Amino acid sequence: MLLLCYRLLFIPVLLGMAPYYLMRMRRRGGYRKHFEHRLGGHRWLPPKMPGARRVWIQAVSVGEILAITPMLEALHRDGVEIYLTTTTSTGYRLANDSYRGLTLGIGYFPIDWWLFSARAWKRINPDLAVLTEGERWPEHMHQARRRGVPVVAINARLTERSLRRWGWFPPAARRVFRDVTRLLPCSRQDEARFLSLGFPAERMLMTGNIKLDVAIPALPGAEKEALRAELGLPQSGLVLLGSSTWPGEETALFEALRRVRGTGLRCSLLLVPRHAERRLEIEKLLRSAGLKYHFRSRGPAHGAVDVAVGDTTGELRRLLQLADLVFVGKSLPPRTEGQTPIEAAILGKAILFGPGMDNFSQVAAELVECGGARVVADATGLASTCAELLRDEERRGAMAAAAKAWNLANLGATARTIAVLREELAGCPLLK
Numbered sequence: 001m002l003l004l005c006y007r008l009l010f011i012p013v014l015l016g017m018a019p020y021y022l023m024r025m026r027r028r029g030g031y032r033k034h035f036e037h038r039l040g041g042h043r044w045l046p047p048k049m050p051g052a053r054r055v056w057i058q059a060v061s062v063g064e065i066l067a068i069t070p071m072l073e074a075l076h077r078d079g080v081e082i083y084l085t086t087t088t089s090t091g092y093r094l095a096n097d098s099y100r101g102l103t104l105g106i107g108y109f110p111i112d113w114w115l116f117s118a119r120a121w122k123r124i125n126p127d128l129a130v131l132t133e134g135e136r137w138p139e140h141m142h143q144a145r146r147r148g149v150p151v152v153a154i155n156a157r158l159t160e161r162s163l164r165r166w167g168w169f170p171p172a173a174r175r176v177f178r179d180v181t182r183l184l185p186c187s188r189q190d191e192a193r194f195l196s197l198g199f200p201a202e203r204m205l206m207t208g209n210i211k212l213d214v215a216i217p218a219l220p221g222a223e224k225e226a227l228r229a230e231l232g233l234p235q236s237g238l239v240l241l242g243s244s245t246w247p248g249e250e251t252a253l254f255e256a257l258r259r260v261r262g263t264g265l266r267c268s269l270l271l272v273p274r275h276a277e278r279r280l281e282i283e284k285l286l287r288s289a290g291l292k293y294h295f296r297s298r299g300p301a302h303g304a305v306d307v308a309v310g311d312t313t314g315e316l317r318r319l320l321q322l323a324d325l326v327f328v329g330k331s332l333p334p335r336t337e338g339q340t341p342i343e344a345a346i347l348g349k350a351i352l353f354g355p356g357m358d359n360f361s362q363v364a365a366e367l368v369e370c371g372g373a374r375v376v377a378d379a380t381g382l383a384s385t386c387a388e389l390l391r392d393e394e395r396r397g398a399m400a401a402a403a404k405a406w407n408l409a410n411l412g413a414t415a416r417t418i419a420v421l422r423e424e425l426a427g428c429p430l431l432k
């Protein structure tokens with residue numbers, strides 16, 4: 001009955017929200033290509049090779065696409081056929097550039113309605129379905145259940161807000177989670193939240209966060225110098241980096257830059273906005289602030305600037321290596337969700353974020369507890385804390401070392417996740 005209600009309500013809700021999403025897709029660009037995938041129109045995959053099993057992996061966007069690299073490589077070595085879908089155009093471009101040699105194909109995840117989902121399932125025909133992080137699509141999982149295909153939710157997380165929403169209607173939570181064969185929470189906090197919704201403990205294994213296992217190649221000194229020059233950052237002086245910033249946070253970082261420079265320090269700002277299509281909006285802010293700037297997407301800078309904007313896809317890990325202090329975005333009021341601080345911790349950077357880190361609450365709490373990160377209450381607090389830490393190299397170094405040590409103490413999630421996937425694949429029949 002709940003599935004029938006979902007199917008009946010899905011189309012009117014989708015039509016009601018379509019103008020908003022179509023406008024957003026137009027703004028971000030890249031969604032027109034392969035739009036038929038959204039309607040389940042993926043190409044028919046070839047018959048499975050003798051003895052091979054096939055996995056359909058859904059990874060939402062860039063962060064998830066990057067995190068699953070070791071898992072894709074391991075499954076490929078095992079002879080598993082992989083079909084990878086993503087939701088965003090940036091995720092698709094990155095997957096297409098990085099994983100063609102590891103996959104049977106790459107596509108967009110279909111809209112989660114009966115006909116679209118069933119159409120995609122017929123064409124992909126997997127033996128195992130893998131969902132990452134917060135992905136829990138009722139129709140997708142129902143299609144798996146009716147075909148006898150196990151569903152494994154990896155790196156699974158559940159925010160406090162989502163927990164409250166599921167709590168409003170427990171039957172819906174039970175119905176959705178019933179179709180998850182194995183659930184692999186990324187933290188003890190998430191594990192406790194899933195248990196509170198009634199998910200069976202015997203089908204759950206807390207594996208840890210696979211994003212902590214990501215290997216980020218260190219840039220040699222010469223490459224760092226070249227990258228600084230391309231961005232317009234002076235070869236000497238400090239760099240404050242705003243990671244995955246959202247509206248309002250760029251202005252706060254401009255003020256932080258002024259505050260730091262007011263103490264007599266040589267400092268530049270490197271902005272990496274969460275959505276590169278906001279470049280025109282950010283450019284207006286920069287002009288109003290009277291700051292000299294350069295956008296990475298426009299080629300090499302012609303000289304030193306106050307603010308460099310990293311408005312390209314998939315470069316955050318390289319750009320982070322230039323930073324002396326990192327602020328993690330989507331965390332200052334009124335935002336409450338937070339972006340990931342994990343890459344900064346892996347690279348051993350001193351980290352700041354606002355109080356709104358709901359999507360990474362456990363990670364944020366542990367980083368603060370170990371001394372690798374500090375919370376700033378608002379824009380004023382951000383400016384004063386940046387000035388304080390950029391003046392104090394010793395304290396900044398201690399924070400960076402603590403963040404790196406926290407990362408090293410929490411490795412191993414990928415190996416545990418791969419072991420579960422291999423276990424599930426071993427139970428799949430060879431012929432379907």
